[in-house]
Amino acid sequence: MKQYDAIIVGGGHNGLACAAYLARAGRSVLVLERRHVLGGAAVTEEIFPGFKFSVCSYVVSLLRPQIIRDLELPRHGLEILPLECSFAPAVDGPGLVRWPDARRTREEIARYSAKDASLYPEFGREMAQLARLVKPVIDEPSPDPASLHPTELLRLARLGKPFRELGARGIHQLVKMMTLSAADFLDEWFESDVLKAPMSVSGIIGTYLGVRSPSTAYVMLHHYMGEIDGAMRAWGFSRGGTGEVSMSIARAAQAFGAEIRTEAPVAKLLMRGDEAAGVVLADGTELRARVVVSSVDPKLTFTRLVDAKYLPSEFTHALSRYRLRGSSGKVNLALDALPEFTSRPGDGLHIRGDIAVAPSIDYLERAYDDAKYGKFSRRPYINVVLPTLTDSTLAPPGKHIMSCFVQYAPYHLATGPESWPQHREAFGDTVVDTLEELAPGLKNRILHRQVLTPWDMEQDFGLSEGNIFHGELSLEQLAFLRPAAGFAHYQTPVRGLWMCGSGTHPGGGVMAAPGKLAAERMLKERAL
Amino acid sequence: MPNATPFHPRTQALCQSYKWKDWSGYCAPCVYGMSPEREYNAIRNGAGLLDVTPLFKYDVSGKDAARFLSRVLSRDVRALKPGRMTYLCWCDDHGKVLDDGTCAHLGDGRSRLTAAAPALHWLMRHARRYDVTVADVSDEVAALALQGPTSRAILRDACGEVVDGLKFFGVATARIDGFEVVLSRTGYTGDLGYELWVDNAHALALWDALSAAGKRHNLEPVGLDALDISRVEAGFVLRGIDYTGANEALIEAQKSSPYELGLGWTVTLERDGEPFIGQAALEREKREGSAWALVGLDVDWPAIEALYAEHGLPPHVPSAAWRSMVPVYRDGRQVGRATSGTWSPTLKKNLALATVEASVSEPGTPLYLEWTVEWSRQVVPAVVTKTPFFDPPRKRA
Numbered sequence A: 001m002k003q004y005d006a007i008i009v010g011g012g013h014n015g016l017a018c019a020a021y022l023a024r025a026g027r028s029v030l031v032l033e034r035r036h037v038l039g040g041a042a043v044t045e046e047i048f049p050g051f052k053f054s055v056c057s058y059v060v061s062l063l064r065p066q067i068i069r070d071l072e073l074p075r076h077g078l079e080i081l082p083l084e085c086s087f088a089p090a091v092d093g094p095g096l097v098r099w100p101d102a103r104r105t106r107e108e109i110a111r112y113s114a115k116d117a118s119l120y121p122e123f124g125r126e127m128a129q130l131a132r133l134v135k136p137v138i139d140e141p142s143p144d145p146a147s148l149h150p151t152e153l154l155r156l157a158r159l160g161k162p163f164r165e166l167g168a169r170g171i172h173q174l175v176k177m178m179t180l181s182a183a184d185f186l187d188e189w190f191e192s193d194v195l196k197a198p199m200s201v202s203g204i205i206g207t208y209l210g211v212r213s214p215s216t217a218y219v220m221l222h223h224y225m226g227e228i229d230g231a232m233r234a235w236g237f238s239r240g241g242t243g244e245v246s247m248s249i250a251r252a253a254q255a256f257g258a259e260i261r262t263e264a265p266v267a268k269l270l271m272r273g274d275e276a277a278g279v280v281l282a283d284g285t286e287l288r289a290r291v292v293v294s295s296v297d298p299k300l301t302f303t304r305l306v307d308a309k310y311l312p313s314e315f316t317h318a319l320s321r322y323r324l325r326g327s328s329g330k331v332n333l334a335l336d337a338l339p340e341f342t343s344r345p346g347d348g349l350h351i352r353g354d355i356a357v358a359p360s361i362d363y364l365e366r367a368y369d370d371a372k373y374g375k376f377s378r379r380p381y382i383n384v385v386l387p388t389l390t391d392s393t394l395a396p397p398g399k400h401i402m403s404c405f406v407q408y409a410p411y412h413l414a415t416g417p418e419s420w421p422q423h424r425e426a427f428g429d430t431v432v433d434t435l436e437e438l439a440p441g442l443k444n445r446i447l448h449r450q451v452l453t454p455w456d457m458e459q460d461f462g463l464s465e466g467n468i469f470h471g472e473l474s475l476e477q478l479a480f481l482r483p484a485a486g487f488a489h490y491q492t493p494v495r496g497l498w499m500c501g502s503g504t505h506p507g508g509g510v511m512a513a514p515g516k517l518a519a520e521r522m523l524k525e526r527a528l
Numbered sequence B: 001m002p003n004a005t006p007f008h009p010r011t012q013a014l015c016q017s018y019k020w021k022d023w024s025g026y027c028a029p030c031v032y033g034m035s036p037e038r039e040y041n042a043i044r045n046g047a048g049l050l051d052v053t054p055l056f057k058y059d060v061s062g063k064d065a066a067r068f069l070s071r072v073l074s075r076d077v078r079a080l081k082p083g084r085m086t087y088l089c090w091c092d093d094h095g096k097v098l099d100d101g102t103c104a105h106l107g108d109g110r111s112r113l114t115a116a117a118p119a120l121h122w123l124m125r126h127a128r129r130y131d132v133t134v135a136d137v138s139d140e141v142a143a144l145a146l147q148g149p150t151s152r153a154i155l156r157d158a159c160g161e162v163v164d165g166l167k168f169f170g171v172a173t174a175r176i177d178g179f180e181v182v183l184s185r186t187g188y189t190g191d192l193g194y195e196l197w198v199d200n201a202h203a204l205a206l207w208d209a210l211s212a213a214g215k216r217h218n219l220e221p222v223g224l225d226a227l228d229i230s231r232v233e234a235g236f237v238l239r240g241i242d243y244t245g246a247n248e249a250l251i252e253a254q255k256s257s258p259y260e261l262g263l264g265w266t267v268t269l270e271r272d273g274e275p276f277i278g279q280a281a282l283e284r285e286k287r288e289g290s291a292w293a294l295v296g297l298d299v300d301w302p303a304i305e306a307l308y309a310e311h312g313l314p315p316h317v318p319s320a321a322w323r324s325m326v327p328v329y330r331d332g333r334q335v336g337r338a339t340s341g342t343w344s345p346t347l348k349k350n351l352a353l354a355t356v357e358a359s360v361s362e363p364g365t366p367l368y369l370e371w372t373v374e375w376s377r378q379v380v381p382a383v384v385t386k387t388p389f390f391d392p393p394r395k396r397a
């Protein structure tokens, strides 16, 4: 029987990136994907005839430019179209648009506060400074502060250098970000709610926390990293939908010789003694490899694929505390015509970026209050994009796709996660009703509606507890702590089993960094 | 004082940036909005509409038209069929390039030559011995470039099925709202695209018809800045920037041959009948080898990031393409100069076009490019790369 160098479990963009890097290094690689399409959460599917939805992930923010170059993704079809602005519509009044043009943004903010308007650019500069400092962290494996290995110490010291350059004020800010809530942190800078609310949400995306929960300020920084790359124009839509990111990586992997199979669910690891020797598919087929690399989340990996008896109890315990707690939903609409926001009617540049339904900090906190008690928010935070305004390949001419990312939709409903299917349509209605208040007439333009609850994300996409990032991106689950202390370098307690998905450093999002770093690590360790 | 093109009433109304420049005596928008980025993206993703009227256009007709053109141009166009267009250059007696442009066979023995610089005098001087008429229609024919993946859909909506049969470098005549337009499937962006040629009288009607059809297909007016980014990605040389026309060069060293510009493929040395101007010199150069070569450079981005990081700065690239002479080195010795470059938003690479000594022009050759950060001159690695840097299948499909 053929033995591969590596079998990769899961054809999400990280599994595919890992495969591409391994195949590029001359290794024989097989990718096994459970679903009929590749991409995982970075997928495009024609859910309604003629309309191609980015079913889950809808904007590409942190896809590493180095990976685009290494794998020559543009040659394999990847084209990224920048998202230009951010619009926060209001029920009455013009709302707020943040433009790439500093002057226009200043005028927008000055409607609400002249002081905030003048401070806004300074805030951006300060965040960019801090984000730059954190950025090397996402381009390299995480250093392990507990390790006394000289290379680890050296890497820590190198990361320390920019910290010293940051000066007292910078360090002050950073410490604040690690402890304060997004709302409190922004309060130190700004006074107008209209500005603070849409800014604060980047602190809560994918977490089961509110904008007033401590340490959410830090998560905002992760999003500013997208913006530094933004200067390098990496923040935007992928032409053909987010699935094209995965597909272009898949094509690159195949060009390097990797094999990819869909509709090939892995049931469990094939063991030789207490080492991984391959996988067993759901239909009983056994496939052998020198290493198995799991791109599915840590919970699935260590509860489904691996028999618990091979895991040290300390590790099992650490993982049981790993927080997944999905809190987001997604509603994808096929529209007959563009929505008209009362705030600013008509087509225009303002609706070509992202549209944030986040009118005030209180609104966001109330949305969280519902979630705390196991309900979906009666008036949720919604992040809307209309990708068809920039990408004409997604829908018939003149028709549109409205993609709505929604928070909070807690996996753990008071009535239990398995009750989600009964609440699915009510949740969809809530989202549409919320939008209808801002864009009357929307309902009549809907041709088709797809509602994705955290339960669906778990059942259909293999995201445990519906967590969009394979585990919250909170401070205690990042870097050398992801997924568990001592296992941040893609290895696992089971020999021959590695990890390369969003549950590993540097975490979730369509950045392909975990896949690449895992491959590099394995090659360096001569694991295969 | 530059002139207004026939499209000026429309372009002026749309140009919010107030940024214009002089293009061959016409004022042309550099960028309509804030930055060229969205216009660049229109070209690569939707479609861009660009006023290219300032190109020089010459109609050549008469019994000897093809023979005459093949005499003055470095490419033999006698076999060019009606309904076809081709890219070429023309040289002086010493085989040094005067200009580059296109030649279209419009049918009925009529051809149209486009040029970046005035060429009337040159054409007239050589026309004497031939039965041809050379007409300068530069100021009578207005031109638009419609470039990008949705350009075909827009044109089909605007002028019907004639577009469907139009192959890469094909030319056809179409009717829009009762007036005639010449369409060619050509452009300067390296993408799927068309150029449209129309009498001045119908210019505005053409603009309006395309704008209306473009509403559903992500059409944007685009300026020269966005064009410049895409043409560097496409590896197209620009006269006056990447090379100096031989008739404008002040010294020999400023002149270039087609081979040196990477345009050797457009030169037809093998031909019967009359030789073309510069043929002997080019035959010699072909035999003996060229001194210089125009190449693409892929400039190492992590190295640039590192240079900026040394200054404590985030990496920075201008949002528009640059055009200046920048030294290129190998082993500490200067071996040439980059003449234009851009950050490629599509490839996420920093690209340049450079003229280097032929001995270091093989793809893969590692060179160094000067890069200035905070007034401090440094060098960064740059690898010789085949052009076009970006060549999507849809361009020809």
Ligand SMILES: Cc1cc2nc3c(=O)[nH]c(=O)nc-3n(C[C@H](O)[C@H](O)[C@H](O)COP(=O)(O)OP(=O)(O)OC[C@H]3O[C@@H](n4cnc5c(N)ncnc54)[C@H](O)[C@@H]3O)c2cc1C
Pocket: A009, A010, A011, A012, A013, A014, A015, A032, A033, A034, A035, A038, A039, A040, A041, A042, A055, A056, A057, A058, A059, A060, A061, A062, A264, A265, A266, A267, A295, A296, A300, A328, A329, A330, A405, A457, A460, A461, A462, A463, A467, A468, A469, A470, A500, A501, A502, A503, A507, A508, A509, A510, A511
């Ligand atoms: C609704 C939603 C919105 C999001 N929005 C954004 C966004 O806008 N921007 C952004 O950057 N990120 C976003 N994210 C996060 C981002 O999409 C994910 O972090 C990322 O796509 C995960 O990639 P991955 O390859 O690590 O894992 P996955 O994409 O989860 O891939 C794992 C793959 O493994 C497969 N699989 C599971 N079990 C098995 C098995 N037993 N055998 C074989 N295959 C198996 C799954 O089908 C899946 O294809 C969003 C996520 C969701 C869910």
